Amino acid sequence: MHGVKRQTQQAIVDRKQREKSKIEGLLKLTDAVLDRKKGKDWSAEAFDATTQLLTVNPEFYTIWNYRRNILLNGLFRESTPEDINELLSGELALTMKFLQSHPKVYWIWNHRQWCLQNVPQGPGSDLDGWRKKYWAFELQAVEKMLNADARNFHAWNYRRYVLANMSVPRPESSELTYTMKKIESNFSNFSAWHQRSKVYTSLWHQGKLDPIKSKEKEFELVRNAMYTDPDDQSIWMYHRWLVGLGHDKELLEREIGVIQELLEEQPDSKWCMESLVHYKRLILTNYPSDRDKDLVADCVRLLDQLKDIDSARRHRYEEIHRAVVNISTHP
Amino acid sequence: MAADTGVEDGAGNYEVTGIPPLIMSTHLLVPLHVKYIQGLGESKDDLAYHLTAHLRLNAIYWGLTALSIVNHQDALDRDEMIEFVMSCWDEEAGAFGAHPNHDAHILATLSAIQILVMQDALDRLDVPKVVKFILSLQQPSGVFAGDSFGEIDTRFSYCAVSALSLLGRLHELDIEKTTNYIIQCRNFDGGFGSCVGAESHAGQVWVCVAALAIMDRLDVVDVPTLAWWLAERQLPSGGLNGRPEKLPDVCYSHWALSSLAILKKLSWIDADRTISFILSAQDSEGGGIADRAGDMVDVFHTVFGIAGLSLLGYPDLLDLDPVYCMPAATIEKMGLRKDWQALERRTTSES
Numbered sequence: 070m071h072g073v074k075r076q077t078q079q080a081i082v083d084r085k086q087r088e089k090s091k092i093e094g095l096l097k098l099t100d101a102v103l104d105r106k107k108g109k110d111w112s113a114e115a116f117d118a119t120t121q122l123l124t125v126n127p128e129f130y131t132i133w134n135y136r137r138n139i140l141l142n143g144l145f146r147e148s149t150p151e152d153i154n155e156l157l158s159g160e161l162a163l164t165m166k167f168l169q170s171h172p173k174v175y176w177i178w179n180h181r182q183w184c185l186q187n188v189p190q191g192p193g194s195d196l197d198g199w200r201k202k203y204w205a206f207e208l209q210a211v212e213k214m215l216n217a218d219a220r221n222f223h224a225w226n227y228r229r230y231v232l233a234n235m236s237v238p239r240p241e242s243s244e245l246t247y248t249m250k251k252i253e254s255n256f257s258n259f260s261a262w263h264q265r266s267k268v269y270t271s272l273w274h275q276g277k278l279d280p281i282k283s284k285e286k287e288f289e290l291v292r293n294a295m296y297t298d299p300d301d302q303s304i305w306m307y308h309r310w311l312v313g314l315g316h317d318k319e320l321l322e323r324e325i326g327v328i329q330e331l332l333e334e335q336p337d338s339k340w341c342m343e344s345l346v347h348y349k350r351l352i353l354t355n356y357p358s359d360r361d362k363d364l365v366a367d368c369v370r371l372l373d374q375l376k377d378i379d380s381a382r383r384h385r386y387e388e389i390h391r392a393v394v395n396i397s398t399h400p
Numbered sequence: 401m402a403a404d405t406g407v408e409d410g411a412g413n414y415e416v417t418g419i420p421p422l423i424m425s426t427h428l429l430v431p432l433h434v435k436y437i438q439g440l441g442e443s444k445d446d447l448a449y450h451l452t453a454h455l456r457l458n459a460i461y462w463g464l465t466a467l468s469i470v471n472h473q474d475a476l477d478r479d480e481m482i483e484f485v486m487s488c489w490d491e492e493a494g495a496f497g498a499h500p501n502h503d504a505h506i507l508a509t510l511s512a513i514q515i516l517v518m519q520d521a522l523d524r525l526d527v528p529k530v531v532k533f534i535l536s537l538q539q540p541s542g543v544f545a546g547d548s549f550g551e552i553d554t555r556f557s558y559c560a561v562s563a564l565s566l567l568g569r570l571h572e573l574d575i576e577k578t579t580n581y582i583i584q585c586r587n588f589d590g591g592f593g594s595c596v597g598a599e600s601h602a603g604q605v606w607v608c609v610a611a612l613a614i615m616d617r618l619d620v621v622d623v624p625t626l627a628w629w630l631a632e633r634q635l636p637s638g639g640l641n642g643r644p645e646k647l648p649d650v651c652y653s654h655w656a657l658s659s660l661a662i663l664k665k666l667s668w669i670d671a672d673r674t675i676s677f678i679l680s681a682q683d684s685e686g687g688g689i690a691d692r693a694g695d696m697v698d699v700f701h702t703v704f705g706i707a708g709l710s711l712l713g714y715p716d717l718l719d720l721d722p723v724y725c726m727p728a729a730t731i732e733k734m735g736l737r738k739d740w741q742a743l744e745r746r747t748t749s750e751s
């Protein structure tokens with residue numbers, strides 16, 4: 070149970086009193102449906118009974134299984150593709166209704182996915198007609214879900230599934246526009262930053278975008294975000310991904326400069342300090358020079374401050390401290 | 401000691417909202433939690449009890465594990481429990497459903513195996529049959545489905561790996577294939593998601609890291625990055641969240657703590673503050689632990705609260721194995737212990 074307020078003993082007693090008849094009804098319905106299931110009843114009546122039970126309890130996975138079996142072994146048999154399409158269309162409407170009140174129930178998303186996989190060919194000679202229509206609608210449906218909760222990971226997973234399976238694929242780059250929209254409305258949407266990292270990786274792999282150019286654009290975006298809200302960890306984690314292993318010394322030094330400047334404006338910024346330590350360590354490891362002593366001193370000074378202002382993670386900073394000193398004593 | 405609740409009307413009159421005042425406990429209320437767990441099977445007058453029938457076997461595993469960690473394993477009747485587990489067997493599938501007459505699923509099957517292991521009753525199980533069920537769920541990509549309908553999730557990969565290992569049949573698993581799928585779920589933050597492309601999430605991180613630990617493949621984890629991401633789950637309240645910019649929660653705290661213990665970086669968070677956060681989520685009247693202070697308790701958050709406390713060295717608790725989420729002594733006896741590290745157990749006087 071998540072986010073449900075605790076009740077007083079009296080409120081619990083009252084609630085239980087009110088629930089009595091509901092419990093009786095639920096148990097009777099459950100027994101009836103499970104009996105039909107045992108008897109391999111694939112009828113329309115059985116199907117309707119599962120609708121009734123799932124409306125009360127959409128998490129009852131056995132009943133979703135039974136429902137699919139009724140479709141496969143009963144209602145789909147001797148049906149025209151039109152009938153099957155009609156049935157699945159009903160399933161999609163039902164799951165959409167359920168998702169609005171239960172947006173985080175795995176089994177509902179799961180059933181929806183199964184329905185889409187079972188859309189027949191048609192109508193008529195237009196073999197992909199129904200499918201195209203459904204998939205185009207799915208993207209809108211999932212956007213609606215993400216408008217209601219921009220961090221719902223079920224919805225994001227489903228979005229990726231839809232994008233990967235649409236019969237008319239959208240260019241992957243359009244996902245950069247979508248995540249940008251999400252990020253602009255809230256910099257803290259880590260789900261959107263995550264999605265961006267996946268889309269870029271894929272586009273770079275396919276040679277559709279130049280990693281150096283796209284990273285430059287991202288650095289600019291992140292810089293704006295850092296200055297807007299330097300306490301937002303999403304931005305700093307994404308920045309760390311952009312810098313990567315620090316194999317571009319010039320870029321590394323440039324970003325250190327940017328963060329240093331921000332730190333001067335925000336002298337207590339934990340994330341500025343934490344990132345500076347990380348990037349300076351990359352310089353120490355990748356590009357040993359006679360400046361090392363100064364860099365180590367910088368890191369030690371920042372780490373001492375971090376131990377103070379972020380004491381919960383003090384042991385981590387101490388561990389890094391030891392590692393930094395170690396680099397300088399064992400070149 | 402009544403803390404400020406923000407729901408009282410000032411005159412101590414809280415009946416208006418039906419929400420009780422928040423009593424902050426400073427220690428673990430073991431007898432109350434034992435009573436709460438014992439009472440779960442008798443709450444048949446509660447609608448929620450019936451609406452969670454599809455989680456019954458999981459709930460028994462959670463209750464038994466919680467009781468074992470507070471050293472009251474005998475508080476529930478052993479024979480009755482074993483009989484109930486066996487009544488959930490789905491002969492057609494060759495595995496367990498969550499409740500009698502419910503369909504077999506890998507989630508319920510792992511819970512059944514864990515209960516039978518803890519009750520030393522594995523001899524009741526048709527091992528070859530259940531192994532066949534588990535192995536049949538592996539997909540060509542290497543991930544596992546939850547049942548024959550094919551929903552995939554790295555949670556199910558963990559269930560398969562953990563169950564096979566507890567049954568002494570891990571050698572029948574294609575470890576490379578299983579590991580390769582998990583590697584594909586790794587993200588830029590060092591964490592893991594539920595499937596390829598999915599965002600990191602403390603619960604999914606735990607299933608992936610624990611599965612890798614069982615398969616001796618922790619070498620594929622970017623420990624500094626992941627442990628950093630996990631440590632940043634801790635919020636000023638002491639609780640940990642499951643993803644950046646989300647609310648703290650006892651269950652997510654546990655998954656992050658377990659993952660850190662497996663990576664031997666549990667010292668990277670402030671244990672004292674997490675302990676207070678978990679203790680504050682107790683119901684000091686009826687027992688049990690909630691997701692956060694003031695919320696309704698359930699057995700799920702009760703076990704993860706107690707398990708988290710055990711890993712953090714809370715006094716007078718038995719050790720929890722963070723890889724299997726079962727009593728460490730049980731896992732050690734089976735020769736399955738991996739190289740994790742919890743915080744040192746404190747003595748009562750320090751608490």
Ligand SMILES: [Zn+2]
Pocket residue numbers: 070071649650651652691701
């Ligand atoms: Zn929770």
